[in-house]
Amino acid sequence: MTIKEKQQEVIEEFSAFDDWMDKYSLLIELGNELDSFDEANRQQQNLIEGCQSKVWLHAEMNDGKIEIQGDSDAIIVKGIVALLLRVLSGHTPDEILDSDLFFIDEIGLKEHLSPTRSNGLVAMVRQIKAYALAFKARQNK
Amino acid sequence: MAFDIRKIRDDFPILHQDVNGKPLVYLDNAATTQKPLQVIDAEAAVYKTINSNIHRGVHHLSNVCTEAFEEVRKKTADYINAESSDEVIFTRGTTESVNLLSSSFGETFLKEGDEIILTEMEHHSNIVPWQLLAQRRGVTVKVVPVTDAGELDMQGFSELLNEKTSLVAVTHISNVLGTINPVEEIIALSHTAGVPVMIDGAQAIHHVLVDVQKLDCDFYAFSGHKMYAPTGVGVLYGKRKWLQQMNPYQGGGEMIDKVSFSGTTFNDLPYKFEAGTPNYAGVIGLGAAIDYLRNIGLEDVWAYEHELFEYALKQMSAVPGIRFVGQARHHTSVISFLLGDAHPFDVGTLLDKLGFALRTGHHCAQPLMDRFRISGTVRASFAFYNTREEVDNLVEALKRVAMMLG
Numbered sequence: 001m002t003i004k005e006k007q008q009e010v011i012e013e014f015s016a017f018d019d020w021m022d023k024y025s026l027l028i029e030l031g032n033e034l035d036s037f038d039e040a041n042r043q044q045q046n047l048i049e050g051c052q053s054k055v056w057l058h059a060e061m062n063d064g065k066i067e068i069q070g071d072s073d074a075i076i077v078k079g080i081v082a083l084l085l086r087v088l089s090g091h092t093p094d095e096i097l098d099s100d101l102f103f104i105d106e107i108g109l110k111e112h113l114s115p116t117r118s119n120g121l122v123a124m125v126r127q128i129k130a131y132a133l134a135f136k137a138r139q140n141k
Numbered sequence: 142m143a144f145d146i147r148k149i150r151d152d153f154p155i156l157h158q159d160v161n162g163k164p165l166v167y168l169d170n171a172a173t174t175q176k177p178l179q180v181i182d183a184e185a186a187v188y189k190t191i192n193s194n195i196h197r198g199v200h201h202l203s204n205v206c207t208e209a210f211e212e213v214r215k216k217t218a219d220y221i222n223a224e225s226s227d228e229v230i231f232t233r234g235t236t237e238s239v240n241l242l243s244s245s246f247g248e249t250f251l252k253e254g255d256e257i258i259l260t261e262m263e264h265h266s267n268i269v270p271w272q273l274l275a276q277r278r279g280v281t282v283k284v285v286p287v288t289d290a291g292e293l294d295m296q297g298f299s300e301l302l303n304e305k306t307s308l309v310a311v312t313h314i315s316n317v318l319g320t321i322n323p324v325e326e327i328i329a330l331s332h333t334a335g336v337p338v339m340i341d342g343a344q345a346i347h348h349v350l351v352d353v354q355k356l357d358c359d360f361y362a363f364s365g366h367k368m369y370a371p372t373g374v375g376v377l378y379g380k381r382k383w384l385q386q387m388n389p390y391q392g393g394g395e396m397i398d399k400v401s402f403s404g405t406t407f408n409d410l411p412y413k414f415e416a417g418t419p420n421y422a423g424v425i426g427l428g429a430a431i432d433y434l435r436n437i438g439l440e441d442v443w444a445y446e447h448e449l450f451e452y453a454l455k456q457m458s459a460v461p462g463i464r465f466v467g468q469a470r471h472h473t474s475v476i477s478f479l480l481g482d483a484h485p486f487d488v489g490t491l492l493d494k495l496g497f498a499l500r501t502g503h504h505c506a507q508p509l510m511d512r513f514r515i516s517g518t519v520r521a522s523f524a525f526y527n528t529r530e531e532v533d534n535l536v537e538a539l540k541r542v543a544m545m546l547g
């Protein structure tokens with residue numbers, strides 16, 4: 001599935017709910033189901049420290065594709081991490097760099113995008129794209 | 142009931158709205174309070190009728206506006222029972238008041254090797270300005286520990302006080318725990334050792350009657366926006382004997398006597414510390430807030446808020462997994478808590494979706510969070526316009542949130 005198709009899938013899942021609490025229940029569920037984070041990767045360079053919560057993102061390159069692991073100490077944020085990984089993990093650096101993430105807006109999580117929330121999606125997306133750029137540079141060497 | 146809650150709520154237009162499709166329940170009063178129409182109208186009236194730069198003009202509007210501004214200085218002095226209105230300096234808020242003091246008092250009186258005593262429960266705005274001063278002047282910051290109950294360790298305080306201590310700066314009431322500190326005792330002990338005391342009154346000025354002469358504090362700082370007044374206005378009260386000796390804070394218009402390149406002389410108190418055009422509209426709004434508080438009566442406010450607090454504490458205790466942070470004997474209507482292992486951010490986010498405005502995080506008091514080995518709390522802070530019904534609804538919401546996050 002392309003990044004675009006995955007986003008459409010997420011949007012569809014969320015469109016089943018119009019109540020906020022149901023959307024957040026789903027996020028919490030996704031957070032709880034997220035693959036456990038490899039403790040060896042819980043390092044300073046993988047940490048995005050927000051005002052309120054912490055996010056860890058670790059990326060590795062396998063067969064030309066970037067595999068990302070993530071975690072957060074807040075379960076709702078972890079749910080958002082899970083969504084991001086579902087959409088972006090397993091893609092090539094170029095696919096990730098070229099991606100336009102529209103699902104966040106569509107499912108109504110835009111408030112998490114606000115740039116002042118450093119635990120927000122902006123910082124996470126920026127981090128993932130930075131990983132993609134670094135891997136791409138290494139590839140092209 | 143000493144006052145009519147319906148009528149009071151009608152004074153606060155902002156309370157009557159839906160948030161995320163639910164009626165707003167505003168419980169973030171320790172961060173800022175909402176404004177009654179009386180205050181909003183007073184500030185708007187300045188711009189509609191008397192707006193003019195103060196202290197400068199010969200014309201009618203300027204005179205009227207200056208008079209209204211200075212009237213509030215008297216009213217504020219009276220509200221805190223200052224000996225003279227010259228001892229009331231208008232600032233932007235508590236933060237600026239502390240910065241003014243650390244700068245002016247620090248530059249005038251402190252020398253290398255001196256010590257300043259703060260406490261572990263201070264707001265960052267009563268920590269960082271002193272740390273900056275410490276760096277500039279080579280003074281040392283000492284910290285009074287906080288007990289498990291969330292009270293000051295007074296034994297620890299006495300031990301810190303010594304001949305090198307040159308200032309004690311302590312919060313009247315903790316913004317996180319609601320603890321009311323024994324400031325009378327702190328001031329008396331400090332004065333016995335010949336040390337002046339600044340009280341951060343940001344969380345106190347709208348809850349308890351403050352009498353600066355009775356307290357005998359040397360300085361008292363507070364913010365308008367936490368006492369139902371507009372934002373952008375605050376006060377530093379200081380005893381005249383200190384203020385007179387202290388260097389000015391910022392330079393500019395208004396604070397000078399004569400300016401020349403061969404030397405400038407400064408204006409008298411309190412203008413020496415009020416450089417530039419002040420927020421006179423905000424100050425006039427502050428005057429309206431003082432009138433409002435006096436009108437309903439701080440004793441009644443205190444009684445109502447306390448009853449609401451007791452009720453809330455009892456009802457909230459029934460929420461599965463709830464843990465209260467701080468159990469001070471003397472406290473205001475602030476409840477800091479955690480729900481099981483749930484992250485405060487998660488609790489706050491879900492509560493927001495149910496219409497509740499609570500604060501989560503470290504509340505600008507990271508040393509206190511470290512003290513309790515937590516990263517943050519969820520804080521409900523009640524004002525006199527909150528109701529038992531809101532408490533009941535909060536408890537229901539908390540049960541739901543606890544279930545979702547459990």
Ligand SMILES: Cc1ncc(COP(=O)(O)O)c(C=O)c1O
Nearest residue numbers: 234235236264266316343344364
């Ligand atoms: C105890 C205490 N001190 C100082 C401040 C800072 O006040 P302001 O932001 O209005 O300057 C606050 C505000 O949260 C506070 O609660």
